[in-house]
Amino acid sequence: MNFIIPLIILLILAHGYIKGVKVYDAFIEGAKDGLLITVKILPYIAAMLLAVGMLRSSGGLDFMLYVLRPLTNAAGIPEEVMPLIIMKPLSGSGALGILADILKRSGADSHAGVLASIIMSSTETIFYTITVYFGSIGIKNIRHTLAAAVIADIAGVAAAILVCRLFLF
Structure with missing residues (x-):
């Protein structure tokens, strides 16, 4: 199994050679573009963090956990999961980090x-993703993206709760 990555690299180089691509020059150009994009999105990432x-x-x-506690208790959501739902x-x-703490404390x-x-596997880091993707290409007006992403996140959490209730607990 130790030969798979070198084999993939060799196949990429061979394919580039067959197609007449200057692989090294293409790699350098891609690395340069990647670095420029990183510099461009860094302020957005810093602001989000x-x-x-x-x-x-x-x-x-x-405070958010305190306000939502009556709703989560009525829905039967374990209290220790709420910080994850809000933070994800x-x-x-x-x-x-919150998931690791839940697993350590509750098992x-x-x-x-x-x-x-x-929940961790069925939801997305909405605000981080929107910040990075839209920020990297200079889009300021995200229109309906945020609403659609929040609805999808709520659906992911609801599906996780339903799956746990119906099939596991």
Whole structure:
């Protein structure tokens, strides 16, 4: 199995040679373009990370959990999963940290652990993704993208809750 990656590289080089592509020059050009895009989107990423940090540090996340507690209790959502539901649209790394904490405290096979794992895999980091993708190409008006993404995220969370209720717990 150690030969697969070198084999893929060799196939790419051979294909480029057969097609008459200057592979090294194409690689350098692609790397240069990638670096320019990285520099272009870096301010958007920094702003998003700052906003997430401020939300967590200011107690905004705790306040949101307090406000939503009656609704989540009525829906039967474990309390420890709510920070993940709120954080996942904002920050993938923050959500991953919350997931790790849920799995450590509640266990991977618990209701909270399974639900958190399904939510983690069936939702997207909406605001980060919109920031990076739209920011990289200079689009300021995202129109209906955010609404559609939030609806899809809610559907993913609802489906995770339904799957856990019907099939697992």
